[in-house]
Amino acid sequence: MSLAESWDRYAAGNKPRRAVNAKGDTTWLNWTQYADHGPNESVLGPVAGRRVLKLGSGSGDNLAHLVTLGATGLGVDLAPTREKVARERWGNLPGLEFRTAEATAFLRGTDETFDVVLSIFGAVWFVDPDTLLPLIRSRLTRGGILAFSHLPPGGEGPKPAGAGLRHDRTPHEWERILTRHGFSDVRASLIDPPEGRAVGTMLVRALVA
Template sequence: MSLAESWDKYAVGSKPRRAVNATGETTWLNWTQYADHGPNESVLGPVAGRRVLELGSGSGSNLAHLVTLGATGLGVDVAPARETVAKERWAGLAGLEFRTAEVTAFLTETDEMFDVVLSIFGAVWFVDPHTLLPLIRSRMTSGGVLAFSHLPPGGQSPQPGSSGMRHDHSPGEWEQILTGHGFTAASASLVDPPEGRAVGTMLVRSTAP
């Protein structure tokens, strides 16, 4: 089974996001694996007027929220089913598009530049950072923000296939890797889980010089 087929099978069986969150909002950004928990889009700084790329965009809900705040967004996901669902759900939202592609191929072929790149339990967790990060950096504007989240090392994996597909690193390791690939102001930390849950969330942020 190919990578796209594996992720497509996973996507078809995944549960869609709720239509409304606990505070009554119809769009929102969630960095963690828990509903109504953790930081919001402020991690990215102001997004109005900025071009945003999400790697592993899923159903498009996080990216759609940023577009409602004034960004223009492009979501890339390897699973064709994700593009289908995202386009159906967000068909009425201008400034938002989705494509099916493997992220390294997309970043190699595109000539677009982006002000913000994010990955929430997405491609940054599953693609060798020494391959992916230089490609991301090459498509980012000066001062652009890269932010991503995933489970900490040892956390239960949500992806199809073996846990060997993940690229788990400690906060210190992520900071060192990002700095080594030309990113600045790299910071990585663990977001504590909600009460009664054991596993937190790794949240990493850096900028392009």
């Protein structure tokens, strides 16, 4: 079974996002594994007029929210069925597109640049940072933002057969790795879990000078 097929199989078991969140919003950005928890898009600063790339776009919900705020968005996902689901859900939203591709192959093959690159439980967690981060940096505009989240080291999470290692890092380790690859103003922290839950979420943000 190929890696794309493994992710397709994993994605088939995911429940679709609710149509409305606890605040009554029809679109929203969720960095964590818990509903209605954690920071919102303010982590990124103003997004209107910015070009956003999401690596591991899934069903497109997070990226679609940023597009409703005035961004233009491109979502890339390894699993072919994710593009189909995302197009069915958000295909009528202007300024938003989806493609099926492996993250490093896409970054090597595109000449597009982006103001924001996102990975929410996505490619940054699963691809060797010494391979992926230079490619991301090469496609970010000056002053561009890389922001990503994943479970802290030791946390359980998605890992389809054949997906390889998850690149679990502590906040300090991410600060060191990102700085080594030319990022600056690195802010890495753990978001505490909601009451009654044991596992928090790693959230990292860095800039390209």
